[in-house]
Amino acid sequence: MDMDTVDTSTARQPQEWGRFKLAVIHTTPVTVDPLRDLAQQLMPGLRVINLVDDSILPELAENGGDVRAIAGRWRQYAHIAERHGADCILNACSSIGELCAAVQPEIAVPIVRIDEAMAEHAVRSAGTIGVAATLATTLGPTQRLLQQQAERLGREVRLVPEVISSAYERLLAGDRQGHDEVLAEALVRMAGTADIVVLAQASMARAVEGLPPEERSRFLTSPAFGMGRVLEQLSANRNELSKLH
Numbered sequence: 001m002d003m004d005t006v007d008t009s010t011a012r013q014p015q016e017w018g019r020f021k022l023a024v025i026h027t028t029p030v031t032v033d034p035l036r037d038l039a040q041q042l043m044p045g046l047r048v049i050n051l052v053d054d055s056i057l058p059e060l061a062e063n064g065g066d067v068r069a070i071a072g073r074w075r076q077y078a079h080i081a082e083r084h085g086a087d088c089i090l091n092a093c094s095s096i097g098e099l100c101a102a103v104q105p106e107i108a109v110p111i112v113r114i115d116e117a118m119a120e121h122a123v124r125s126a127g128t129i130g131v132a133a134t135l136a137t138t139l140g141p142t143q144r145l146l147q148q149q150a151e152r153l154g155r156e157v158r159l160v161p162e163v164i165s166s167a168y169e170r171l172l173a174g175d176r177q178g179h180d181e182v183l184a185e186a187l188v189r190m191a192g193t194a195d196i197v198v199l200a201q202a203s204m205a206r207a208v209e210g211l212p213p214e215e216r217s218r219f220l221t222s223p224a225f226g227m228g229r230v231l232e233q234l235s236a237n238r239n240e241l242s243k244l245h
Contacts, residue, residue, distance in 0.1 A: 018045040020088075020234050023081030025074065027056040027093040030171065030203045031223075035092060038227045043234065049084055051077045057135065060095055065137035067096050078103050078111065088233045090114060090226060094200050095138045097145065110233045114202055114226030115145060122198050122220055123149045123157055130194030131161040132187055134168035134179075134204060142200040160194050162186065171203065183207035191218045202226070 020043070024035055029052055036048050056070050063069050074096060081089045089111045091100050100113040122129050123146060131146065133139045139161050150157045164186045170178035184207045190197050198220045199205060205221035 016045070017043040017234075018047065020237065021047040021049060021084070021086050022088050022090060022230060022234070023049040023051060023084065023086035024090045024092050025077050025081065026050060026052045026054075027096065028052075028054055028203060031092045034205070035090070035202070035223060035227065038223055039230070042227055042231050046234075049081065049086060051081060053077070056093070057095065057137070060137040061135070065095065065140060067099060070096065071099055071102070074099050075103050075106070078107050082107050082109055087237055088112060088230055090230055092202055092226075094142055094202070094222065095135060097141050112226060112229045112233060113145075115142065115200070115222040116149075116226075117229045118198060118220050118222045118225035119145045119149045120153070121225060122146060122196060123153055123155050126195035127156065128158045128160060128194045130190040130197035131159050131200060132164060132183075132190055132197055132204065133161070133200035134164050134171070134183065135201060136163050136165070138200040139163055142198065146198070160190070162190055167204075167207075176206070180207040180210055184210050187211070187219060188215070191215070196220060 022039060026032055032050050032052065039046050039048050053073065059070060078089055087109055089107065089109060091097060091111060092114050094115045097113045097115055100111045104111050129146060131139065131142055133142065143159050143161060146157060146159060164183055167179045167183040170182060183204060187197055187207060196218055202222050205223050208216055208219045208221055
């Protein structure tokens with residue numbers, strides 16, 4: 001998904017986005033700048049707080065993806081975000097996305113799971129869905145989310161998963177270009193076996209930008225979908241505020 005497919009009609013109207021604050025919880029610094037820039041494109045002037053814990057993914061890699069080990073920490077970050085005045089919290093990591101629903105009852109402001117809107121769109125759009133990840137710990141949560149959305153919408157889907165671990169290894173080594181090239185090659189191959197391909201991690205979105213424009217529609221990435229959901233939440237808040245004035 002690209003910016004052209006996000007409904008920005010609300011963002012084009014005169015806004016005072018500066019009165020709102022978005023907290024983003026990251027598990028890698030790689031997602032900080034892209035999500036901040038995307039937020040500013042959709043909601044100019046929006047105040048963004050970034051909470052980054054880059055120890056979470058290595059821990060999940062060691063324990064086989066057991067999010068219970070880091071659930072307490074993530075819960076604390078959500079409470080910190082709320083205490084800092086966040087009007088909305090965006091969880092930027094798909095590997096721990098299932099924590100959002102568990103913690104939401106404790107938090108008064110909405111928590112947006114970055115990949116939820118993408119999964120809903122994928123299930124509505126295709127019967128065979130490729131699920132690409134560079135981290136094995138992300139594959140399970142993403143597939144479960146897609147199946148949950150399929151059940152909710154009464155749709156039948158077939159998932160074709162693949163982990164491209166060599167791309168993540170290059171990213172860890174600081175070779176972002178190498179990450180994108182390896183991933184793009186794998187994505188093109190996967191597109192031959194599925195109607196669309198879902199990219200399980202926000203950090204993977206860059207690779208799609210290097211593909212020919214006519215091929216990009218075959219791939220769904222979470223940042224634009226997730227930030228679009230944030231826009232919906234904050235627009236609802238803005239409308240409520242306008243009624244008070």
